Amino acid sequence: MSTADFLRSKVGKEPHVFSGNPGRFHHLLPWSTVDDILKHHWLEPGRVTLSKDGHDVPIDEYNPQVMTFSGASATAKHRRVEASALYRHLRDGATLQIKVIDELVEPISRLAASLEAALKERVTIDAFISFGTVQGFKTHFDYSEVIALQVFGRKHWAISEPTRRWPRVGDPGSKTAPEPSKFTDLLISDGDVLYLPRGWWHRVQPVNEITVHLGVAVFRRTGIDLMRWLVHRLNEEDICRQDLPRPSDPKDRQLEHLNALQEAMVTRLREDGLLSSFFDAFYAAQPSRQAFDLASAMSCDALPDEDDFAVRWLNPFAVVTESKEGLIVKSGTDCVELPKNYSPLVSHLRSSNKPVTVQSAKSISNLTEESHRSALSALALAGLIEIAHCA
Numbered sequence: 001m002s003t004a005d006f007l008r009s010k011v012g013k014e015p016h017v018f019s020g021n022p023g024r025f026h027h028l029l030p031w032s033t034v035d036d037i038l039k040h041h042w043l044e045p046g047r048v049t050l051s052k053d054g055h056d057v058p059i060d061e062y063n064p065q066v067m068t069f070s071g072a073s074a075t076a077k078h079r080r081v082e083a084s085a086l087y088r089h090l091r092d093g094a095t096l097q098i099k100v101i102d103e104l105v106e107p108i109s110r111l112a113a114s115l116e117a118a119l120k121e122r123v124t125i126d127a128f129i130s131f132g133t134v135q136g137f138k139t140h141f142d143y144s145e146v147i148a149l150q151v152f153g154r155k156h157w158a159i160s161e162p163t164r165r166w167p168r169v170g171d172p173g174s175k176t177a178p179e180p181s182k183f184t185d186l187l188i189s190d191g192d193v194l195y196l197p198r199g200w201w202h203r204v205q206p207v208n209e210i211t212v213h214l215g216v217a218v219f220r221r222t223g224i225d226l227m228r229w230l231v232h233r234l235n236e237e238d239i240c241r242q243d244l245p246r247p248s249d250p251k252d253r254q255l256e257h258l259n260a261l262q263e264a265m266v267t268r269l270r271e272d273g274l275l276s277s278f279f280d281a282f283y284a285a286q287p288s289r290q291a292f293d294l295a296s297a298m299s300c301d302a303l304p305d306e307d308d309f310a311v312r313w314l315n316p317f318a319v320v321t322e323s324k325e326g327l328i329v330k331s332g333t334d335c336v337e338l339p340k341n342y343s344p345l346v347s348h349l350r351s352s353n354k355p356v357t358v359q360s361a362k363s364i365s366n367l368t369e370e371s372h373r374s375a376l377s378a379l380a381l382a383g384l385i386e387i388a389h390c391a
């Protein structure tokens with residue numbers, strides 16, 4: 001199923017299981033990577049959690065505060081995952097969750113970036129690891145679309161239709177789970193992908209074997225997001241800043257004021273290209289995923305010496321506008337001005353979902369050898385591209 005078909009026929013509508021070959025996701029999260037995260041990263045509280053039978057295991061039982069030593073003296077407290085406590089809780093049936101693992105593991109970061117480019121929405125990815133038969137989390141629904149990639153083993157999912165469609169964070173809808181008879185059972189195996197629209201109830205249980213899945217949360221824009229943005233723009237309207245009439249004021253004055261407010265809101269909603277403006281504003285505010293290449297960045301032109309590298313556009317959400325003077329690239333809090341003749345290069349890099357070799361980029365950039373390197377150098381130093389070294 002193509003991304004376009006998936007977006008049109010499934011997203012926000014119904015669950016879907018994509019069957020796949022066992023092992024196709026093993027490279028995303030090998031055990032050595034999980035071990036490295038637990039050993040080498042002292043993550044902020046709540047980033048690594050244990051849950052069992054629908055309850056959180058108290059953090060101090062497995063992720064206590066320890067002193068950091070600098071020279072001879074203790075200087076600060078950090079949290080460290082304690083191996084023996086972690087083993088004990090996992091052997092007792094707890095589920096280990098590593099949150100926002102896309103910020104820690106390169107292949108998962110790449111997966112998140114490619115999903116963001118395809119879906120045009122922000123995503124975060126958590127890892128869920130368990131070993132026994134105990135349900136980790138209570139039966140619940142999520143406020144994001146869920147795409148679950150089964151990396152190792154199998155997992156039993158029981159799913160049921162939403163009791164409130166398209167729930168949002170802060171939405172006061174009911175949180176009472178449907179009757180057990182309303183749930184459908186699914187066994188998701190190594191290599192499978194389960195898509196679950198937001199609001200769908202689910203209960204997830206390991207089946208007495210090692211099981212690891214990556215939960216991709218996709219946060220889609222809604223009418224409430226549009227209205228919030230619109231309300232901000234309505235500050236420009238006198239009638240919207242004006243004091244409200246009071247309930248004690250004459251009814252016709254109240255009605256006149258409310259009609260004027262309605263008119264201001266409806267006029268804005270009917271503006272040509274309103275959704276484009278809304279999404280442009282949303283995309284322009286989205287920061288890039290981070291990439292570092294210190295050795296290249298500190299060299300003379302911030303590029304490897306030899307032209308045997310490739311480059312990758314970092315932020316699929318960046319908004320590029322062209323004027324008489326040049327290009328303006330808005331990416332998160334950055335606003336970068338570039339010469340106008342960089343336009344073919346920038347559009348080529350933005351439209352490619354793979355790294356682009358320097359030579360291939362040069363063939364479409366219409367720039368001289370020297371200018372081409374200068375352009376790549378400017379883009380690298382502005383954090384708009386990353387260097388992908390060829391093996």
Ligand SMILES: [Fe+2]
Nearest residue numbers: 140141142202
């Ligand atoms: Fe969930």
